[in-house]
Amino acid sequence: MAKPTIYLTTPIYYVNDRPHIGHAYTSLATDVLARFKRLDGHEVFFLTGTDEHGQKVEKAAQDAGEDPQAFTDRVSQAFRDLTTTMGFSNDDFIRTTEPRHKAACVALWKVLAERGEIYLGDYEGWYAVRDEAFYGPDELVERDGVKYAPSGAPVEWVREPSYFFRLSKWLPELLRRYDLPAGAPDRIDIEPESRRNEVRAFIQQGLKDFADRPEKLDLSVSRTSFTWGVKVPGDPAHVMYVWLDALTNYITAAGYPDTSHPRWRFWPADVHFVGKDIVRFHTIYWPAFLMAAGIAPPKRVFAHGWWTNEGQKISKSLGNVIDPVALVEEYGLDPVRYFLLREVPFGQDGDFSRKALANRLNGELADALGNLANRVLSLIQRNCGGMLPGAGDPAVGGALAGAVQALTGQVRDRLDRQEFHLALEAVMASVRDANGYITHEAPWALKKTDPVRMAAVLRRLHSALRAYATLLQPFMPGTMAALLDQLGVPADARDFAALAMPLPEGTPLPPPTPLFRKIDLAAA
Known part of the structure; x- marks a missing residue:
């Protein structure tokens, strides 16, 4: 229908x-x-x-x-x-x-x-x-x-x-x-x-x-x-x-x-x-x-x-009008798109500051999401021959998998209410959970002690990253397209319905490259 x-x-x-x-x-x-x-x-x-x-x-x-x-x-x-x-x-x-x-x-x-x-x-x-x-x-x-x-x-x-x-x-x-x-x-x-x-x-x-x-x-x-x-x-x-x-x-x-x-x-x-x-x-x-x-x-x-600029009302007379084109040139398109809808509840007034933008980019995008993607994909390159491992035991990472599966509905509900910041928070909370999961499971150590579990852990994390990248496409289309490329997701399998269709074991994955450039906080 x-x-x-x-x-x-x-x-x-x-x-x-x-x-x-x-x-x-x-x-x-x-x-x-x-x-x-x-x-x-x-x-x-x-x-x-x-x-x-x-x-x-x-x-x-x-x-x-x-x-x-x-x-x-x-x-x-x-x-x-x-x-x-x-x-x-x-x-x-x-x-x-x-x-x-x-x-x-x-x-x-x-x-x-x-x-x-x-x-x-x-x-x-x-x-x-x-x-x-x-x-x-x-x-x-x-x-x-x-x-x-x-x-x-x-x-x-x-x-x-x-x-x-x-x-x-x-x-x-x-x-x-x-x-x-x-x-x-x-x-x-x-x-x-x-x-x-x-x-x-x-x-x-x-x-x-x-x-x-x-x-x-x-x-x-x-x-x-x-x-x-x-x-x-x-x-x-x-x-x-x-x-x-x-x-x-x-x-x-x-x-x-x-x-x-x-x-x-x-x-x-x-x-x-x-x-x-x-x-x-x-x-x-x-x-x-x-x-x-x-x-x-x-x-x-x-x-x-409305936005203020570093705590001041924006006006031409004060010379503090924020030019979106200049912002994109300085910080990149997707970080600016992400920040504007992440920082302030939509419907409320908010303050724009370069330090806040740098904190969001460095903390959530580079350190949390970008680092998770790099760790997982680098481990697959080194330990799985650059090929997507099989799913393995469904009990491995089952709690993470269940939470990730519920994400689409959570994000949909929040966007239907125009709660953009809460939609992003739902995804980022799951990213933090995935970072905790990889630290707890330590797949780099499992390589020697339990390679079957290592493969299942990496596959579970790959699936989580695929969900995050798919759901974040509306906010950061260019960067998430690059992440989906690195995850080996075909161009025709990037909508929400496709998340129910697992990628085949053995899908070749390219070597990962950094997704986000960190900002020097001292210069922000």
């Missing part, structure tokens, strides 16, 4: 600046889950891309002295290049300036208008250009006579004609779906729980404050104060609100409005990965747009935290 399809997305990244560690982090989590699901037998569609319209981009292009299209072409390429640098396995890269996307936006607008979900009015309120969002007076903070949004962006009072989306109509339905039990077909799952509570409280407060004037909760979805955006069909003086435009990308790439498109079978999205600063857009506005258009909303939105 075929396993269900999986649709995973990153946010589409705003092209007013170059990529930084936050962009790499979100896409990395999406990539790891996509790779894992493919190895687990699912058909996966993994989408990323760039958000290229709006007042902020128009201004950034003006500041750069460029036409907006030329500006977005240039900056978008930097994000596309990042997918290559970081080894991401995305199936599509979408740009909101593409014709297919503009056509999807127009189609969605027309459906909403035909259903009476959009109406024309006037809007006035406090608007933050940086956030492309309006804020209520009670959300603002005033300093030195300037009002600021919760994000820290300055706001200005704006009044202009605007089309509105009947958001108020859909808020009770959103609350209902948030509160459905886990696994219910219509549930909209928001994780971590702190973000779900935040979103629920925001809606409940709005419904309470405007119980007598629900239209105050409706969302302005067009602008006339700038021109860089998708034109509203039938009223070209208006461009679509950038978030309506941007969020539509997720169905554009799935073939919308052609629901007979082969990719439409992937919708609704299984997980939208987003930063915590845009959770409101993805959990309130986006599912409301979709339900209003008769389209199923996403199943799950996971909002991760």
